[in-house]
Amino acid sequence: xxEGVVQDLIDELGRLPGVGPKSAQRIAFHILQxxxxxxxxxxxxxxxxxxxxxxxxxxxxxxxxxxxxxxxDPRRDPAVICVxxxxxxxxxxxxxxxxxxxxxxLGGAISPIDxxxxxxxxxxxxxxxxxxxxxxxLILATDPNLExxxxxxYLARTVKPMGLRVTRLASGLPxxxxxxxxxxxxxxxxxxxxxxxxx
Amino acid sequence: MSLFRDDGIVLRTQKLGEADRIITLxxxxxxxxxAVARGVRRTKSKFGARLEPFSHVDVQFFVRGGxxxxxxxxxxxxxxxxxxxxxxxxxxxxxxxxxxxxxETAERxxxxxxxxxxxxxxxxxxxxxxxxxxxxxxxxxxxxxxLRSLAVNGYxxxxxxxxxxxxxGPNRFFSVxxxxxxxxxxxxxxxxxxxxxxxxLLGALLGGDWETADACEPRHCRxxxxxxxxxxxxxxxxxxxxxxxxxx
Numbered sequence: 001x002x003e004g005v006v007q008d009l010i011d012e013l014g015r016l017p018g019v020g021p022k023s024a025q026r027i028a029f030h031i032l033q034x035x036x037x038x039x040x041x042x043x044x045x046x047x048x049x050x051x052x053x054x055x056x057x058x059x060x061x062x063x064x065x066x067x068x069x070x071x072x073d074p075r076r077d078p079a080v081i082c083v084x085x086x087x088x089x090x091x092x093x094x095x096x097x098x099x100x101x102x103x104x105x106l107g108g109a110i111s112p113i114d115x116x117x118x119x120x121x122x123x124x125x126x127x128x129x130x131x132x133x134x135x136x137x138l139i140l141a142t143d144p145n146l147e148x149x150x151x152x153x154y155l156a157r158t159v160k161p162m163g164l165r166v167t168r169l170a171s172g173l174p175x176x177x178x179x180x181x182x183x184x185x186x187x188x189x190x191x192x193x194x195x196x197x198x199x
Numbered sequence: 200m201s202l203f204r205d206d207g208i209v210l211r212t213q214k215l216g217e218a219d220r221i222i223t224l225x226x227x228x229x230x231x232x233x234a235v236a237r238g239v240r241r242t243k244s245k246f247g248a249r250l251e252p253f254s255h256v257d258v259q260f261f262v263r264g265g266x267x268x269x270x271x272x273x274x275x276x277x278x279x280x281x282x283x284x285x286x287x288x289x290x291x292x293x294x295x296x297x298x299x300x301x302x303e304t305a306e307r308x309x310x311x312x313x314x315x316x317x318x319x320x321x322x323x324x325x326x327x328x329x330x331x332x333x334x335x336x337x338x339x340x341x342x343x344x345x346l347r348s349l350a351v352n353g354y355x356x357x358x359x360x361x362x363x364x365x366x367x368g369p370n371r372f373f374s375v376x377x378x379x380x381x382x383x384x385x386x387x388x389x390x391x392x393x394x395x396x397x398x399x400l401l402g403a404l405l406g407g408d409w410e411t412a413d414a415c416e417p418r419h420c421r422x423x424x425x426x427x428x429x430x431x432x433x434x435x436x437x438x439x440x441x442x443x444x445x446x447x
Contacts, residue, residue: 018216112299112441113211113252146251149289157292168334185248185283 006032034139060105060122062087070094070103077101082139083126083155085148086110093141104129109147110154118154126155130162137165144171152167203260203267205229205400206281208323210302211251214240222250222275224258226322229267230316231309233290236275247280253298253327254287268313287331297337298330301344307435308352318351338420339412341445342427343404350405354378354434358402361385369395373426375433379395397422 001007006028014024031039055061063069070076070090077183080101084090106121129135129151140155142148156166172190173182182190201377207311215221218240223233239247243280249256256279262273304363305323308317326344330337351354357379359368370380373388380398381390396419403411404423 110444112296112444113303115440146285146289149285150292150295152288153292153295167212173306177243181245182247183248184280185251185286188283188286 003174038067055105059103060087060107060125061090061103075100078134079136080139081129081135081137082141083140085151087141089143094196101137106142106151106192107143111147111150118158120150123155124156127158130159130164136168140166140168144169145152200261200263201265201267202276203229203262203273204258204262205232206255206257207232207253208302208305208320208327209250210306212250212254219245220243220250221226221272221369223307224256225305225320225322226258226314227317228315230314230320231306231312231378232260232268232273234258234273234275246278249280251281251284251285252279253288253331254304255282255284255324255327257281266313282328284327284331287333288327291333291337294330294333294337296441296445297341298327298340300439300445301326301330302317303439303441304345304348304431307439308348321447322351324349335409335413336415336420338424338445339404339415342401342420342424343407343412345427345431346354346401346405349434350429354430356401356405358398358405358428373398375426375430379430391426393422394419397426401426 002010005196009028009031010024013019013027014021019027048127052064053062056063056071057066058071059068061068061070077100080095080102081104082099083104083106084108085108086095087105090105093099104122104126105151106123108116108128110118110121130138138155138159139157140152140153152168156168159166170193172186172193173179179187205226209224210231211223213221215235218238218390220234220236220239221233223231226232236246236249236250238244239250241247251340256278259277260267260273261276262269264270265275280324288294301323305319308319322344326340327337327430330340346356356362359370359380359442360366361370361380361382362374362378363367363381363385366382366384368380370382372381372383372386373379373393374381374387374390376389377385377387381387396415400415400419400423403409428442
């Protein structure tokens with residue numbers, strides 16, 4: 001146990017995800033030895049992020065204004081919406097530089113066993129976005145696990161009467177891997193989603 | 200340090216740290232077991248896809264000590280798929296909600312980790328296989344599973360003879376507290392009078408008479424489901440979270 005404020009700092013750092021007591025102690029002593037200007041900058045960023053960051057009122061992504069960067073961008077195609085579970089997934093898809101449409105962040109996935117149902121997600125907001133007829137394609141990019149698949153199934157069923165083109169991200173073999181190490185579920189999905197090689 | 204091998208159904212997964220998961224399984228020989236599966240959330244994980252809920256798997260556990268369930272969680276080191284029921288179940292949202300309620304029921308009826316519950320395990324395997332095959336209404340498969348789970352755990356309801364005095368049926372009154380239908384003499388306050396068809400349906404589901412169950416009208420199915428949910432809630436002492444999401 002350390003005295004007063006040092007122990008308070010260790011306790012607060014220890015509450016962060018993935019930071020145990022030893023790591024918290026190491027970070028606390030790093031802060032103690034750091035340049036005061038660096039520490040002031042860190043403290044400033046921490047308070048700023050809580051004060052300024054909110055959720056985009058259209059797509060639910062993290063934003064500094066009412067609308068996020070993607071929703072503000074006039075070059076993005078408003079006819080295609082990619083549905084993801086978390087804001088982190090938007091960043092992952094943006095890194096691919098393949099997608100030029102807009103996003104919708106659900107805020108999780110349907111998991112009845114954890115008490116999360118369709119009403120707990122931003123599905124009503126998505127249906128409101130689809131109602132005006134601008135959107136022609138909905139890409140379901142929820143996680144490729146059971147809850148993500150169930151959420152995609154539910155969404156596909158819900159938007160079916162609207163006559164949209166509904167697509168699901170492909171599942172299959174990771175690039176750079178060996179076929180012999182693939183598990184049978186993933187390999188089965190890769191076979192299901194095989195594409196025509198027209199050369 | 201010991202290695203254990205068993206086959207089981209994955210009931211639930213919880214995120215742990217950066218890329219790990221805690222997997223809850225209902226196994227054949229060790230009952231309910233919780234184990235850590237390292238790195239399964241990474242896209243390159245060799246066995247992450249096998250350890251999803253509804254999967255019937257053959258698993259190897261590594262544990263420091265001689266007992267599988269004891270101090271600390273065992274590590275799940277290898278897994279092989281016996282039957283991947285998840286794919287077929289998740290493709291139909293009604294099946295998914297019914298299946299999730301089955302998993303939660305099986306978890307609740309196997310409170311003590313490491314204590315074998317072979318009948319409950321076999322019941323769950325059979326129910327998931329039936330659900331994935333899609334031969335019957337998912338809601339009926341769920342109700343049949345719930346009734347038989349109650350039965351194998353010692354709470355078998357009676358739908359014909361009086362649950363209190365044993366008077367030969369059919370009897371009209373149904374009381375969850377009394378253990379099923381009761382006669383006019385044994386009737387307790389709060390008893391309900393369900394339709395004859397709903398009671399016949401529940402008897403058929405408990406006894407495995409699918410011909411009668413499949414021929415039942417939807418309104419009687421709904422009435423029967425309500426009775427099953429009330430009976431289950433009474434004996435589990437608190438409701439199932441997933442039951443309210445089951446598609447009616």
